């Protein structure tokens with residue numbers, strides 16, 4: 436079920452409550468409608484598996500609500516800053532996403548304002564749901580390898596995502612098995628990078644996703660992975676990264 440709502444109509448309920456979630460303030464709403472027009476967002480499509488106030492959306496987090504939108508005739512993802520978000524603007528997240536994009540990672544940034552981030556729409560499933568549906572081991576290994584490669588690119592770029600040890604909602608796999616890491620809102624160019632180590636922990640060592648991966652691919656060699664990560668941490672190099680891929684059983688899955 437989905438419905439298209441033109442930007443002019445977003446000031447009316449129930450959509451107004453999405454634009455300035457969870458409360459509605461007329462003046463702020465008007466400001467946000469003006470920002471949307473400047474970003475050339477012509478309509479929002481209320482689609483997706485999550486629901487906010489009975490309206491379908493792509494996702495809801497602590498900072499934003501993400502919906503499908505139309506910009507210049509194309510479908511995009513629109514992240515709307517929540518009224519109760521701990522951030523006062525979206526520009527910082529945009530800057531970090533742009534940095535990720537520069538090394539081929541993340542949904543492409545298309546526009547930003549104080550309250551909105553416009554980016555490439557990733558149509559697919561979050562990694563845990565994707566793992567529940569896919570049985571083919573080679574497909575799973577290829578996708579996991581791509582995730583690790585993206586994390587290596589982020590490590591090399593000095594950009595730490597910050598939430599990859601708990602990435603249940605931060606990796607989306609599209610219909611052609613391309614993974615996308617989303618949400619660079621808590622990323623940093625100042626912290627020591629830990630993307631590869633965090634994502635390996637998440638995918639192979641602890642928690643419900645690691646259990647799913649082990650269930651699909653067989654038991655991970657924990658000792659080998661821990662040792663490879665220890666080496667990688669002390670020396671980030673192509674060879675120590677290859678060693679991590681090998682310990683995770685992904686070296687041959689390009």
Ligand SMILES: Nc1ncnc2c1ncn2[C@@H]1O[C@H](COP(=O)(O)OP(=O)(O)OP(=O)(O)O)[C@@H](O)[C@H]1O
Nearest residue numbers: 494496497498499501512542555556557604617618
């Ligand atoms: N570009 C995109 N294309 C499709 N869906 C997306 C996109 N970006 C985000 N989403 C969906 O929206 C959800 C929320 O996005 P995001 O994680 O950026 O919001 P957040 O408020 O920062 O969340 P959190 O509180 O978990 O940090 C994601 O988990 C994902 O399901």
Ligand SMILES: [Mg+2]
Nearest residue numbers: 496498618620
């Ligand atoms: Mg976030």
